Amino acid sequence: MSGLVADAKDLFTRNLRTSGIYVAFVALIVLFTILTGGTLLAPRNVTNLVLQNAHILIMVLGMLMVIVAGHIDLSVGSVLAFASAVSAFLVIKQGMPWWVGIIAAIVVGVLVGAWHGFWVAFVGIPAFIVTLAGMLLFRGLTAVVLSNTSLSPFPAEYKVVANDYANGLFGTITIGQGEGLKAVPETLDIFTMLIGVVAIVGFVVMQMRSRRTRVSYNQHVEAMPLFVLKIVAVAAVVLAFSFALAYDRGFPYVLIVLAVLILAYQLITNRTVFGRRVYAVGGNLAAAQLSGVNVKKTNFWLFVHMGMLTGIAAAVFSARSNNSSPGMGEMFELDVIAACFIGGASTTGGVGRVTGAIVGGLVMAVMSNGMSLMGVGQSWQNIIKGLVLLVAVAFDIYNKRRAGATR
């Protein structure tokens, strides 16, 4: 039993930097649920939370890698606008099919990423400057492509990505008759619930397998009760989440996109050679170089990844807002960067996890959403978000100093 206690302690103290964010996230949800009288966790609101923030969360994946490698990308808002503008121009002005528009947004993102990567990696200009220039450059190009006006609306097929739901595939179950005069029957979408269950089963199988391999390699694994507790907790959250979705409008397509990307980048950062090199470059550039890491190549591909993700986010965001305008995406870079730092990425590079950054993004989302529900004005929302960012980074620096002291 002492092993259990030690493991639990280990979970919270050794990984305080990473686990702190999860604790804060749960606390924040509890706080806003109370403050909003439960509206925060209402099924409709949960679905909206996902839809409203998907584009930010997609860009967070790339930004996390950029920050881990010790760079920054200030241009994502402008690049998103530019990719959206090209996409809108082709589909709305030129009348091309919807899928050309979506592919175009992604291709534009990749090309812009390669452009940034070229200047950072091969010319050696700090990413701060390159992307600051990109911020102006692509904002300007957006206005040129759009001839300084808004383009709308997108064809219906285009909007599916961000506004439609994969539901009704297996019908629904009725769980209540509703209340009031215009009573609508309360239903649960079976497909959505099924996806939730599949996700849980997948998670359990993966955890078990990983545990078994670790044991076969004679490695330390957490005590069984803690392991079960972890699985039960995750399963409960996923189940509650899919219940909320199933109860409301079903499973949004954009969530599929988001889930696939999160999984992919979780694998890329943790399990591939490229991911390892990103961490090595950010942790100690000179040591990485002397270990045979091609730093230029790593930096270049890093920005290509960032660009591609921005392109995908552009398609999602244009589909959702159903237009493309010269001013769209302004200040997005700040939300994206803040999410990474709140999620535990280090300002000096080398540290940061995809899961942390995504939760960081959700923290920002829940704060905005919760405060809006409470009727807090935009100015106060900005003030509070600014303070939270400051505290998160202060916490990071405090942690580092403490680690340095014990060295």
Add this chain to the structure above:
Amino acid sequence: MADAILEMREITKNFPGVKVLKGVNLRVERGEIHAICGENGAGKSTLMKVLSGVYPHGSYGGDIVFEGETQTFNRITDSEEAGIVIIHQELALIPYLSVAENIFLGNERTERGLVDWHRTNAEAAKYLQRVGLDENPTTPVGQLGVGKQQLIEIAKALTKDVKLLILDEPTAALNDNDSEHLLGLLRQLREEGITSIIISHKLGEIEAVSNSTTIIRDGETIETIDMSASDATQDRIIRGMVGRSLDNRFPPHTSDIGDEIFRIDNWTVSHPTQPGRIVVDDASISVRAGEIVGIAGLMGAGRTEFMMSVFGRSYGRDARGTVTLRGREIDTRSVDSAIAAGVAYVSEDRKHYGLNLISDIRTNISSAALDKLSNWASFVNENEEIKISEDYRQRMNIKTPSVLQTVGNLSGGNQQKVVLSKWLYSDPDVLILDEPTRGIDVGAKYEIYEIIGQLAAAGKAIIMISSELPELLGTCDRIYTLAYGRITGEVPIEAADQETLMNLMTIENTKEAVA
């Protein structure tokens, strides 16, 4: 005897686990040039840091008496106020500022809170004249050579009413003409009544310029020699610097030497930012399988520069020469290709060049050979990675419970074992070790020597750079000496002792290299 301007009595200084100074006595007479000699790591720099207040009063033992008063310096500005100025080997000038701005940096000539540029430039010109430098005070310092920059440092010291000027290896980076000028200036300052302390490895220089010489070895004063005495010879200084016997600090190893497998021929490389300055000059060395070859040289001789430029052109520019492994010329133009060819380089500064300190042991060990752990889709097999690093943890005796431990939390010795593991996992034929035991306690040193011995026994060719001659004598089969970028000698271990090596290491720009 004349009166002493400075007396340092029984100075002791400890770092965690190491006694660096064990009671140093230094007496400097007013108006003399006093030289301090000692091997690398003897404690010279630490002594100067104690004197200048880098280590504040109270953090060391003993007394500093300057100008007849016991001093309690707490920071550098305290000692500068008293009239003691140190000029470090690495010059502290700002390249983008003008000569005059640098001279008065932190000591600006002002008029009602604003800088008075006329006075600044006019006074700077006067000081430049005093040090014999014919340059415009408005020239940016970065446009001047190292020799001239050194003179500007001295001019800067003069503006602070310096009474005692300390120069740490002032001529290490200078050519003959500039050195000559600098030494002339020191003599001139002596006539003006300024006392100087000069730390130098160049014994010829010391003989030429100093009035007396204090020898420090292992944190203790050996003797102070009056240089006007007839028995004050370079040999006596060398004997004082190295005079200690080898005890059993080294594991015994029997060498089983095979055929020559690695050689570097006619290697020349220039300084990265000063194109004309050749750092390594036509150096050639060879290593046989199972052989440990040492490279001895004083600080600034170009040892690290030599090896780093061979390993993926990681230092300098315009590198020329050939590298041959098992009779075939190999490409070492990038670190990548050098590793692929079978060369590994363990750098002298593990914290800056060897390790990702914020990462764990396992990722550090795998970082130079990640391809061996990844599949076709470049996915890393983490379990295999942990298993392999676990193997190394046990084999190398890295003292930590888990390979998931952050490397920054390990002691120096254990960190070094992680670096060694990393390079062993890349499975090299040739292992270059640059100061493999720097900053490591005695016990861990012994273990590192054992590992090196085992690697040689396994048929690897090993090149070992070290500042500690006893270490080279205790582990190597053959030793090259390097001085001012040239190979000045090649000594088989049977014929090697510290005096021989030190003589070869201090040969100055002559062609009479001994083979």
